[in-house]
Amino acid sequence: MTVTLADVAARAQVSPATVSRVLNGNYPVAAATRERVLRAVDELDYVLNGPASALAAATSDLVGILVNDIADPFFGIMASAIQAEIGGPGGRAGGERLAVVCNTGGSPERELTYLTLLQRQRAAAVVLTGGAVEDAPHAAAVAAKLRKLADAGTRVVLCGRPPAPDTEAIALTFDNRGGARALTDHLIGLGHRRLGYIAGPEERTTTRHRLEGHRAALAAAGIEDDPRRTVHGRYDRRSGHEATLELLRRDPSLTAIVAANDSVALGACAALRESGLRIPEDVSVAGFDDLPFSIDAVPSLTTVRLPLAEAGARAGRIAMGREEPPLGGIASVRGELMVRGSSGVPRG
Amino acid sequence: MTVTLADVAARAQVSPATVSRVLNGNYPVAAATRERVLRAVDELDYVLNGPASALAAATSDLVGILVNDIADPFFGIMASAIQAEIGGPGGRAGGERLAVVCNTGGSPERELTYLTLLQRQRAAAVVLTGGAVEDAPHAAAVAAKLRKLADAGTRVVLCGRPPAPDTEAIALTFDNRGGARALTDHLIGLGHRRLGYIAGPEERTTTRHRLEGHRAALAAAGIEDDPRRTVHGRYDRRSGHEATLELLRRDPSLTAIVAANDSVALGACAALRESGLRIPEDVSVAGFDDLPFSIDAVPSLTTVRLPLAEAGARAGRIAMGREEPPLGGIASVRGELMVRGSSGVPRG
DNA sequence: GATCGCGCAGCAAGCGCTTTCTGCATCGAC
DNA sequence: GTCGATGCAGAAAGCGCTTGCTGCGCGATC
Numbered sequence: 001m002t003v004t005l006a007d008v009a010a011r012a013q014v015s016p017a018t019v020s021r022v023l024n025g026n027y028p029v030a031a032a033t034r035e036r037v038l039r040a041v042d043e044l045d046y047v048l049n050g051p052a053s054a055l056a057a058a059t060s061d062l063v064g065i066l067v068n069d070i071a072d073p074f075f076g077i078m079a080s081a082i083q084a085e086i087g088g089p090g091g092r093a094g095g096e097r098l099a100v101v102c103n104t105g106g107s108p109e110r111e112l113t114y115l116t117l118l119q120r121q122r123a124a125a126v127v128l129t130g131g132a133v134e135d136a137p138h139a140a141a142v143a144a145k146l147r148k149l150a151d152a153g154t155r156v157v158l159c160g161r162p163p164a165p166d167t168e169a170i171a172l173t174f175d176n177r178g179g180a181r182a183l184t185d186h187l188i189g190l191g192h193r194r195l196g197y198i199a200g201p202e203e204r205t206t207t208r209h210r211l212e213g214h215r216a217a218l219a220a221a222g223i224e225d226d227p228r229r230t231v232h233g234r235y236d237r238r239s240g241h242e243a244t245l246e247l248l249r250r251d252p253s254l255t256a257i258v259a260a261n262d263s264v265a266l267g268a269c270a271a272l273r274e275s276g277l278r279i280p281e282d283v284s285v286a287g288f289d290d291l292p293f294s295i296d297a298v299p300s301l302t303t304v305r306l307p308l309a310e311a312g313a314r315a316g317r318i319a320m321g322r323e324e325p326p327l328g329g330i331a332s333v334r335g336e337l338m339v340r341g342s343s344g345v346p347r348g
Numbered sequence: 349m350t351v352t353l354a355d356v357a358a359r360a361q362v363s364p365a366t367v368s369r370v371l372n373g374n375y376p377v378a379a380a381t382r383e384r385v386l387r388a389v390d391e392l393d394y395v396l397n398g399p400a401s402a403l404a405a406a407t408s409d410l411v412g413i414l415v416n417d418i419a420d421p422f423f424g425i426m427a428s429a430i431q432a433e434i435g436g437p438g439g440r441a442g443g444e445r446l447a448v449v450c451n452t453g454g455s456p457e458r459e460l461t462y463l464t465l466l467q468r469q470r471a472a473a474v475v476l477t478g479g480a481v482e483d484a485p486h487a488a489a490v491a492a493k494l495r496k497l498a499d500a501g502t503r504v505v506l507c508g509r510p511p512a513p514d515t516e517a518i519a520l521t522f523d524n525r526g527g528a529r530a531l532t533d534h535l536i537g538l539g540h541r542r543l544g545y546i547a548g549p550e551e552r553t554t555t556r557h558r559l560e561g562h563r564a565a566l567a568a569a570g571i572e573d574d575p576r577r578t579v580h581g582r583y584d585r586r587s588g589h590e591a592t593l594e595l596l597r598r599d600p601s602l603t604a605i606v607a608a609n610d611s612v613a614l615g616a617c618a619a620l621r622e623s624g625l626r627i628p629e630d631v632s633v634a635g636f637d638d639l640p641f642s643i644d645a646v647p648s649l650t651t652v653r654l655p656l657a658e659a660g661a662r663a664g665r666i667a668m669g670r671e672e673p674p675l676g677g678i679a680s681v682r683g684e685l686m687v688r689g690s691s692g693v694p695r696g
Numbered sequence: 697g698a699t700c701g702c703g704c705a706g707c708a709a710g711c712g713c714t715t716t717c718t719g720c721a722t723c724g725a726c
Numbered sequence: 727g728t729c730g731a732t733g734c735a736g737a738a739a740g741c742g743c744t745t746g747c748t749g750c751g752c753g754a755t756c
Contacts, residue, residue, distance in 0.1 A: 004712060006712080016712090017738095024714080029735085050468040051711090055400045057741085060398075076420065098469065102447065237644060270644055292611075295618075352742060363705065369745090375745090376703065377705085397741085403741090403742080404743040405743080
């Protein structure tokens with residue numbers, strides 16, 4: 001029913017071995033023979049059996065990309081860049097590889113399960129994107145998995161994620177702390193003294209790092225860090241909206257709101273407007289990430305640009321072994337402060 | 349080195365066959381034996397070899413999801429919904445399936461190549477999302493591929509994509525024509541007579557359908573369809589920005605701009621503002637899709653909401669055989685007009 | 697007590713490919 | 727003319743798993 005290597009071999013009047021070699025192109029085959037085989041492949045419309053070759057060769061051409069939320073452009077942009085380098089169809093790489101984008105939904109269990117699934121598929125490489133969860137047992141479990149994957153020959157790269165100790169994983173981490181510091185420094189420089197902070201989920205490394213940067217800036221300026229000025233939520237606009245109302249309730253005299261990311265910032269803007277406050281005249285707003293829509297907000301969002309596409313591309317190349325990993329296996333990728341319309345000098 | 353089924357069998361003192369049956373759970377195994385096997389699996393930290401089992405069983409647990417642009421939330425949202433139903437880790441389905449999100453970048457060749465790659469992997473199902481390219485040879489090639497996939501037992505579902513004739517593929521299409529018609533009807537109802545239209549890439553079905561809906565509305569209102577009022581571009585904000593400037597150049601008296609989608613609409617808004625025009629006082633703007641950020645635009649965007657997540661979920665269920673396909677294998681999914689701040693009565 | 701049925705486990709034959717090793721020409725060199 | 731390279735193709739042994747079939751031991755049946 002389905003065409004197999006043997007069928008092609010029969011048609012081309014060669015042995016299966018030869019067909020395999022023509023298809024994999026890593027062994028000398030006479031031009032005439034190759035020609036004949038290729039023609040037979042074409043005529044029979046033969047498609048290689050992936051599992052079979054993966055089994056025989058003990059390697060597969062699957063590359064896993066783990067993301068927290070595929071519907072979020074933050075991850076979409078990285079995934080897209082990674083995939084472009086993985087050399088799926090159209091990529092520069094010769095061998096065609098299938099990029100598998102796995103949506104963990106931010107759940108540690110699903111992360112682990114996907115890792116197992118990829119291990120099961122004998123993935124050629126795995127790229128984990130986005131912040132990790134700060135939970136010792138889980139971190140250990142992930143580290144163990146990553147070690148096992150590495151042992152099995154799977155290259156592991158972390159993109160926008162903190163390094164995993166005791167692991168061979170290459171890490172390209174974003175300097176969230178530095179970016180947040182610069183952002184809050186900017187606001188303080190404008191004269192703000194009462195800043196609200198809308199943080200992400202408590203247990204995420206990204207959340208903590210950004211918060212630390214923010215606090216470092218406050219401390220450096222001698223501003224007391226009132227815990228009531230920080231609210232935790234999810235990384236989405238809805239959460240930004242709710243958190244802003246809460247912050248305003250706690251302290252109506254706030255002059256600036258720093259959000260965990262751009263989506264949250266947009267939610268904050270909406271809440272401020274609904275509350276009759278102008279941006280930035282009454283309250284300044286700042287985001288993080290600089291996703292494409294941020295520049296279209298009105299006023300456009302002051303934020304920290306993260307080179308998502310560049311980092312993803314680099315991670316992809318490293319995963320494919322087409323670029324040298326950074327020294328020590330760890331590189332910190334800096335963000336860039338983008339000062340735009342949503343931040344200004346505080347009133348009064 | 350790596351643990352195999354045989355190792356587990358040895359440790360549990362049973363035959364490999366029994367281990368396999370315990371793992372697949374589709375054959376009676378005595379409780380005590382099962383217990384013993386499971387313990388051995390655990391102790392040896394055994395991970396099934398995916399390719400090997402796929403080869404032996406002639407099926408795999410991979411499910412392909414083709415998207416045009418993974419960095420675009422339009423596709424991200426659908427992909428996310430599909431995947432949730434595919435029953436990856438955490439899904440309701442028992443068997444764990446690996447969702448493979450493939451980024452075609454809108455390129456017909458890559459689409460085809462990915463389809464081949466999925467065929468090669470003997471994917472369990474494939475979901476194609478988003479508009480197709482209107483190119484007869486390519487459409488035929490895709491149809492042929494889909495037929496072949498179906499023959500091989502792969503379930504094929506189209507989500508937000510026109511039906512593929514002569515194919516067993518189930519199609520869930522968006523009623524782009526109807527949505528566009530309603531949108532332009534709304535603007536005409538407000539009194540607009542000079543509407544600019546920023547269309548997507550010429551060769552896409554989505555582009556054509558939306559444009560047809562728009563034109564149908566114009567025709568119904570007896571408004572001449574000046575071809576100079578339509579500009580084609582990509583489905584991104586940049587394109588919306590450029591196209592708007594072009595439309596304004598051609599006819600500064602426009603009172604409304606209808607965009608191919610929300611991203612394009614945002615670009616249009618930016619261009620209008622830069623040109624010193626107010627929205628909607630001077631020019632009304634309308635988008636399409638109702639992506640999450642649309643409500644945060646200022647003014648919030650009048651658009652057509654497409655039930656992306658719902659359609660994706662349904663497509664996912666159908667792909668998994670957990671929901672009956674629609675009668676005739678084709679269902680049209682309607683959008684809903686969302687009237688918001690960006691559209692108003694024209695000046696004068 | 698012999699027979700049948702049934703529940704459970706093992707045997708062994710592949711699944712379709714890769715790859716090592718072997719073999720046969722052909723060619724150049726001495 | 728002979729021998730060793732060299733270049734290319736084939737034979738065959740798996741890769742690790744699934745599954746149809748066989749077989750065994752037990753309680754139920756006549």
